Amino acid sequence: MSLITTLARLEAVESGRAQPLTTVRHRHLTGRPLVLVPLATAGEAGAPLGALVGTDREAPRLLAVAQPRDRELRFAFLAELAEAVLPHIESYAGVVEPAERSQIDPETGKKTKVEVELCTDAAQLIVPSRAGIDFVRLLGRSMRFRRTAEDDPDTPYPAPARVPLLGRWLTHYAERARVPGSSLLLATTDLLNRHWATGQSSLEDQHLGALLAWIAPSDGGSGAEAALRAELERDREGQLLCPPAGPATDPAFDNRLLAPAIEAYDRARTALAAAEDGLAADALLAELARAERQIRSLLAKVALPTWDAVWRGLDLLAGLPEGARAEDRWTRDRWSFTAHRDRVLAGEPPQPRRDDAVTAAQKLASREAAQAQLDAQEALDDPLVLAGRRLAGEAFVGEVTGVEMAYSESKRPSPRPLVTVRTDEHPHLGGRTKVYRSLDGKPQTAEFVSGTPAEEGGLLLVLRITDRMGRSKEPAPGSVPEPGDRTVWTLFEHDPRGGPKLPDPEETPWTHGGPPGAAVERAERPDPVTAEDLL
Amino acid sequence: MDKAALATALGSPAAFGQSQFAFMRGNAFEAKVKADGGTELLRLLYERLGGPGEAPHEVRVPDLAAAGPEGRAARTALALREATAAQGWTLLDHPLLALEVAGSPAYLEPDAVVVHPEGTWTVVEIKSFPMIDGSADAAKVGAAARQSAVYVLALERIAAMTEGAEVGHRVLLVCPKDFSNLPTASVVDVRKQRAVTRRQLTRLTRIEDIAATLPEDATFDPGCSPQELHRAVDAVGAAYAPECLAACELAFHCRERSRARGAVEALGRSVRGELGGLTTVGAVLAAAAGKEGDPADPTVAALRRAAALRAEALEGRAVCH
Secondary structure, three states: OOHHHHHHHHHHHHHOOOEEOOOOEOOOOOOOOEEEEEEEOOOOOOOEEEEEEEOOOOOOEEEEOOOOOOHHHHHHHHHHHHHHHHHHHHHHHOOEEEEEEEEEOOOOOOEEEEEEEEEOOOOOEEEOOHHHHHHHHHHHHHHHOOOEOOOOOOOOOOEOOOHHHHHHHHHHHHHHOOOOOOOOEEEHHHHHHHHEEOOOOOOHHHOHHHHHHHHOOOOOOOHHHHHHHHHHOEOOOOOEOOOOOOOOOOHHHHHHHHHHHHHHHHHHHHHHHOOOOHHHHHHHHHHHHHHHHHHHHHHHHHHHHHHHHHHHHHHHHHOOOEOOOHHHHHHHHHHHHHHHHHHHHOOOOOOOOOOOHHHHHHHHHHHHHHHHHHHHHHHHHOHHHHHHHHHOOOEEEEEEEEEEOOEOOOOOOOEOOEEEEEEOOOOOOOOOOEEEEEEOOEEEEEEEEEEEEOOOOOEEEEEEEOOOOOOOOOOOOOOOOOOOOEEEEEOOOOOOOOOOOOOOHHHOOHHHOOOOOOOOOOOOOOOOOOOOOOO | OOHHHHHHHHOOOOOOOOOHHHHHHHHHHHHHHOHHHHHHHHHHHHHHHOOOOOOOOOEEOOOOOOOHHHHHHHHHHHHHHHHHHHOOEEEEEOOOEEEEEOOEEEEEOOOEEEEOOOOEEEEEEEOOOOEEOOEOOHHHHHHHHHHHHHHHHHHHHHHOOOOOOEEOOEEEEEEEEOOOOOEEEEEEEOHHHHHHHHHHHHHOOOHHHHHHHOOOOOOOOOOOOHHHHHHHHHHOOOOOOHHHHHOOOOHHHHHHHHHHHOEHHHHOHHHHHHOOOOOEHHHHHHHHOOOOOOOOOHHHHHHHHHHHHHHHHHOOOOOOO
């Protein structure tokens, strides 16, 4: 946490309300996000308990598993989830626009432009908390290697038809969520924490209810008090008024309400199985349906407050204007979405359990590049984020006090004007450090020449501008700042590029995971299933 | 002392609890791992740790039942000595170990300890979180490693008095594999955690010393009035940090106190580090606003610059570009 963020937190403590950390929204929000509020069974990996899902805040679809340890019921849940999620994804996958991508021609080795399809928009998935993203990853992992009866007629417990496909999509979304600045799959707590500082620690900020209470207390009173209530207040039955945002449920809910309901369901099922005649079976069937409805209503009761909280969070975020460069990052998300769509269409196998060395290195490099790009873009889009970089000495604002024309010492001299800037800040400048400013949306580069203390306080910095002044001997009009101009300079690049491109897998030496043996397709086998129906 | 009862009496009850689903699954999994006299567990152990000697065929599982914790701890120590002398494979199911913490004995119950034929003792920790594709949640593995390190320390005291015995610094962590209930195991080296715990144990203030600083009439009896309890608890120093919320029953009480004092640590330990000598919210904000503090102090100077930059950006005076 930088000092400026700490200061915002302390201001929040004093005022009792969350304080802004940004002036714009740094993540793209689509007009129609799919919100998913998952619930999981305590202690069982990847055993969903239920979920609320949908794009309409007034009409969430409730999915429930009456007995999470029953494989059939879990499969039914996953099939329903696939029916809720996949049509949403597919509605975006079909709408495309032509785009160009540069590709290296395998024969000539030259870069050529190829015409490809790019989805005009991508499906956005919103979960309540970071644990929700992990659960999406876990669900994806548990589903993508499943075999359906069509894949393999002999498979002992075939999965419903579209479940493996959903697993692949959820895996892709969860993987993409690890790329800094991406917006395909977002956690509401992360979104809110990026834009507001509360008066509590970052650990406590993971509680969606408390976080919202700090930002927009429902009664308009103190955020601190509302947050405390959201965290701890329980009703007469000992149930939290603001249930945890999941996927884990409150132990008190599990023990006092859910466990008896599941027990009643099990009893009704056993009784039904033992029924001897049709008349008795009808009555028992009604009993079973009643037990199932009871579980559904319990799950709805704990998931609905979170559902509402997610939408309230989205409302708050929609109130901020979107940062200018967020759209650029969303375009990258669209490319990622389109690429996965193409992989699925091409019939490629599901993502492997573990990335091979080459893929892992590539992912790491691209995430590092995305992080650098995100840091630069957020600072350029938002004076408040820039303030943090200015405090850290990575950017500065100053007034131009003088411009002196100079030229490079080459056969054809080009303009290299020396600009003197007065600033009160303390940028970390050393010999010929490059600094950048934005000129009509494009970065202009200058070199640091010298710095001297100014008479009226602050520093006088001499910078030599080196590009974007046109081809003629005199700089193009408007390309050199004039005395009196207030200029913003950064020490970081505006459009940082990653390091050099990594070699292709075939060119990678064996010490780095390349051939020999790399070309051998490691076919991923489905997870072994156990006969007994316990997880 | 029952801290949970004390916290409730103070009016800030702890929010801990375990879901019975997790509890049942944990027990069922442990029972499955230890079934058949520990055959499967020993197979996993031998597979992961190897070692001299043959794969375990016969495993002795001594009865460790005895009256009271002292009795059980003594019975465990005896069983460990016998097993080491017997030079065979022995599985101790839920042994009880004694460890002196801050001058008073604490009893610990590992899931299992295995004695190898050559005299090595290995701690086995059975957890019900899954190991998916060979990796598990790092935070949970870390917690399990710290827990096992304490068992290793407690075992070392007994091993020091046993001829031919040595406590392995590699513990066996057994978890469900992927999404199944089949066990899989991984070896965790706990030397680092053991060193940290050992150091912390020697640094702990002895309970008698803490008691000596308390007023004569201090009481932690949850039956007493909240005022008395508040006085007694406040007499004991507490360094609250948000991490306490996950570990201590009294954390909500300490947090309330810490917030009331305006301590900056309530926002996180790192915050304290950034703010140098300024320890309260009021002092930091006054320094940032230029009302208090020495401008020559680098923290104060940085705070003022931060406040000025923040205010400027929020007012929208920064140039758009």
